[in-house]
Amino acid sequence: MPFYYDSIKQSTLYVLIISFLLSSCSLPYLIKYAEKKQEVRVQPMPLAASGDEVTFEIAVSVPQRLVNKNYPYKLDVYFEYGENKRENIGTLNFQFGEFLYENKKPTISKTLAFPYDPAKKEGRLMVQGRVLNAKTNEAQFGKTTQIASGISTTPLSVVKNNQVLYIPNAYHPDKDTAEVLEFFFEENQYRLRDYIGSNLRILDQYVLDNVEEQQLKVFGSQSPEEADADLAARRAAELQAYYLGKVEMLDYVGKEVSLTIQHEEDYAEQLADKVKQSALPKKQVAEVLAILQKGGTMAAQTEALKQTEAYSYLQKYIYPSLRSARVEINYKRSRKPDYQLYLLAKKIADGTVDPTQLSADELLYAATLTPLLKEKRKLYEASVKLTDKWPAYFNLGVVYLQMALKEYRVSVKHKLLDQAIQHLSYAGYRNPTASVHYSLASACHVRGNKPKALEAYNYAIRMGGPDTLLTRIFADKAALEIEMGLYDEAIASLRYAGDSYQTQMNMGLSYLLKDNYEGAEGYYKQALEHKPYDALAHYFLAVVGARSKNEQMLTTNLRQAVRSKQSLIKEAVEDLEFREYHGTRLFQDALLR
Structure with a gap:
């Protein structure tokens, strides 16, 4: 009987202690306890850019005591770069329904992402805990903790074509087509x-x-x-x-x-x-x-x-x-000289001449008679409005794409690319062929709309076409799949992409990102057969050497890379792939000799 009462007393005492800890002084105590006991894991390390995003997995485990509805614990995740620039990424909230148990500890595992920008390349991934008092909304913030530094840009090093050309003109002055x-x-x-x-x-x-x-x-x-x-x-x-x-x-x-x-x-x-x-x-x-x-x-x-x-x-x-x-x-149509076509087309575009004076093919042909993109756009816009035929939409889309590639203002560039995608989509609806959908895929790829680009690449392949076109489509589709982290899918696509420099470089990158260094080395060497002394191929052979701890491969190829392209010296000094070798004699010798 005494033992029973002693047990009750001990339990009561324990409850009182916990209640005391969770009283007015609980916030500082809990935040220090969280900082001491929580476990944070991040993959990949270092962070890696993929396309226009940095995607990573974060897993955080905390003691059971931090799961408390009266004093909820949260962990903020953010990225710090430049001069006091901070980008909030997400918050992990340790409340019931938000976590699973892993090794008997409440654990939250999430995939998070933030936009990539070259300015963020040397930034830091940070976390900061906070405990709230649910009744008073009082908050106690913990120390900021760095959990990763720098961003690897190796996955961005794809080789792609994305060439979009005007369609061959259907107007031939000497014959009907x-x-x-x-x-x-x-x-x-x-x-x-x-x-x-x-x-x-x-x-x-x-x-x-x-x-x-x-x-x-x-x-x-x-x-x-x-x-x-x-x-x-x-x-x-x-x-x-x-x-x-x-x-x-x-x-x-x-x-x-x-x-x-x-x-x-x-x-x-x-x-x-x-x-x-x-x-x-x-x-x-x-x-x-x-x-x-x-x-x-x-x-x-x-x-x-x-x-x-x-x-x-x-x-x-x-x-x-x-x-x-x-x-x-x-059709059987009469033909007009080029100067007359061009002048009539400009007047039609200005709305000063009856549009029936030119056929659809003649109006499209007139747009080819000027090298100025602004004039081309105006004539193709008139052709779209008056004929509603797919070549007009297609060539107008190409004009917008070419204007975007020459634009340095990001917001304007994106608007032009959106216009290109819109008109190439209309062309694809009206003429669903491999070449049209490849052009649409390329525009989406340049814009960074990965899902739509992948859909258009696949549709283009289903349409079929000349072997030279299909190998280009598969090659650029593989480049997109690498950017999306779909390395196995990229390798499968590259098997249909022919034997080219682009194919071998992207095959090498796929194997490198899958940690198959022997395979990556073989493909980069095949790329050098297409372009002997190519700086990029030698550079990534040096990366293979760094990852596989083959110092001879690293130094020999890095030396050849910077000889072929001196701007790679700065790239190598900042590249996280060579982080372990920065400051070493062999690394310096490779860059300077």
């Missing part, structure tokens, strides 16, 4: 999709054109896996019926319309053409072509293709592009 509109269908469907931006809207414009004669050809197609063998013919017939119905309803000039249809019957040949133009490795192309050349039923060939290494590529990128129909439209 055909314009092609493509329409894509859902799998096993032949009904036209009248969504916003569909080419049906452009097709409607041809119905209204004031010309004496139109010659149209409709070609239907389907993918090998589609069940209905007549699907290609149905798709062509659907477009024929649509156009002739619109002509009967809307045409008031009595133009003569000749419309013929046909569908692809040799699917194996059509598929073979697509495969030859794809970015598949030569070995996989040969495997697919061997199956198609062997003959047999399409069903049997389709089953055989499912067993190939290329099948996932076929499904994702080639088959969707075969579920289509295209319309070719020919």
Whole structure:
């Protein structure tokens, strides 16, 4: 019995002690206790920039005592750089529902990020705890603690192209040319999709054109896996019926319309053409072509293709592009000399001349006759307004992109890029081809809109196209995936990007960021086969040497890098990759000899 009462007394005493500690003097006590007992972990170390952001994982564990609704404990996370500049990143709140238990301790694990800027390269990641009195709102702040310093820019060192060119002009003074509109269908469907931006809207414009004669050809197609063998013919017939119905309803000039249809019957040949133009490795192309050349039923060939290494590529990128129909439209138009076209186009843009005096192709062509971007923009804007055709939207987007690349004011640059993306998107709705969507992806990539850029790269690849174009798309897509931290995906994309300097450099970077130093070394050496004495390749071989503790590789390649490009001396001195070697004799010798 005495033991029972002694236990009660001890428990009561313990409660009284805790109550006392959590009384008026509890805030200073708790904040010191938190600083002493909390554990903070950050990955990666050092922090690393990726694209236009610095993303990191932070995990904080605290004792159970700090989970208290009357005296809540919070940990502020911020970044300090420059002259007293502070950027708040987030707050970890140790209340029930906000944490999990790890090793029996309340633990919060979060992914946080903040915008990257070169001015932040030598900054510090800081934390500061605070305890609040829930009744009085009184707060006690703890000491500021540095948990990481500096930002590595190695993940930003991608090689990319992102070249966006004007489309070849369709206006030829010496001959008539055909314009092609493509329409894509859902799998096993032949009904036209009248969504916003569909080419049906452009097709409607041809119905209204004031010309004496139109010659149209409709070609239907389907993918090998589609069940209905007549699907290609149905798709062509659907477009024929649509156009002739619109002509009967809307045409008031009595133009003569000749419309013929046909569908692809040799699917194996059509598929073979697509495969030859794809970015598949030569070995996989040969495997697919061997199956198609062997003959047999399409069903049997389709089953055989499912067993190939290329099948996932076929499904994702080639088959969707075969579920289509295209319309070719020919016009007979009179031609005007360049000086007359240019003067008329300027007057049309100013609103002083009837816009019907020039055709859509003539108005687009006139914009190519001036080198001034402001004049080009004005003429393409007029073309967009008057014709609503995809080349006008596309070239206007290119103009905005070129203006953005020459702009030094960040806010203005971003506005111009947004305009470029908007107009390239409109062009993509109206003409969904690989080249158009690659240009859209490039503009989004330059703007820093990573998800939209990745979506556009993937869509461009699905459209198919010449091998030279697809390898460029895969190469820039891989550069974006590296910037997004998707190293395995980047490596997969680079397998279709051909053997180029860009491919080998980005493959080397991907392996470096995955800590595969032997693989990275091999790819950087292959890059040097494309560009002997290249400063960047030697520089990153030095980085590989630093990470793998190979001092000979570090010094030999760093010396060659700064010989080829002296500005890399400053880069190396500030680079966190060489932090362990800063101030050492071998590092100084590599930079100075």
